[in-house]
Amino acid sequence: MKHLYSKLSVMLIAISAVGLAQAPPKTAAAPAPSAQPASLSPVPTAGQPPNAVTAASPASTGGPIDPARYVIGAEDSLQVTVWKEPTLSGTIPVRPDGMISLVLVGDMRAAGLTPMALSADISQRLKKYIQDPVVTVVVLGVNSQRIFTVGEVNHVGPVMLTPGMTPLQAIVSAGGLSQFANSKRIYILRTVAGKQEKIPFNYKQALRGDNEGILLIPGDTIVVP
Numbered sequence: 001m002k003h004l005y006s007k008l009s010v011m012l013i014a015i016s017a018v019g020l021a022q023a024p025p026k027t028a029a030a031p032a033p034s035a036q037p038a039s040l041s042p043v044p045t046a047g048q049p050p051n052a053v054t055a056a057s058p059a060s061t062g063g064p065i066d067p068a069r070y071v072i073g074a075e076d077s078l079q080v081t082v083w084k085e086p087t088l089s090g091t092i093p094v095r096p097d098g099m100i101s102l103v104l105v106g107d108m109r110a111a112g113l114t115p116m117a118l119s120a121d122i123s124q125r126l127k128k129y130i131q132d133p134v135v136t137v138v139v140l141g142v143n144s145q146r147i148f149t150v151g152e153v154n155h156v157g158p159v160m161l162t163p164g165m166t167p168l169q170a171i172v173s174a175g176g177l178s179q180f181a182n183s184k185r186i187y188i189l190r191t192v193a194g195k196q197e198k199i200p201f202n203y204k205q206a207l208r209g210d211n212e213g214i215l216l217i218p219g220d221t222i223v224v225p
Helices: 002-022 115-126 167-173 203-207
Strands: 077-082 090-093 099-102 106-109 135-141 146-151 157-160 187-192 195-200 221-224
Touching (some): 077 115, 106 115, 115 135, 157 167, 167 221
Parallel strands (some): 146 221
Antiparallel strands (some): 077 135
């Protein structure tokens, strides 16, 4: 009997070993997919195509010309647009005498007027030929508001004149004085009533803030010996 029990025990152990060998191995559970970060690309707004570029703000472009305040001058370039009248629209230069020439209207004065005032004047004149004309005047090129720098500055030539500009600011806009400049002999040439005046400018006093009374006007020339 002991011998029989021994054989049965061996058979049971063998069967258990075979069953364990044939059982499929347990695979590790696949990790759950991690949450993807939100996309950082901008979502186009309604009515805006993808990758559309919005218009630049006035600050980034230097600021538009105020049609109610800017005074048109000689040699400025104007864009005159008459709504639904392409033959009457176009780019118009202001002549040295301050006049412009328009179809139907002829010669008329533009210098000394603001773009808004000029557009109203043109509209009034066109009423003889067009019913309720709508006119827009845009300044394309500001060529009248300039001063000039000559001599020992780093960038000789015209400088765009901004409201309240001082000679010191103009010199800075021209790249500053060169290493050979004589800062004690700088002067401004200005034409008044057909006569040229020579206005001395003390550069060192301006650096100290003691020469703020001189303001530039269109056509001035800063001479740096």
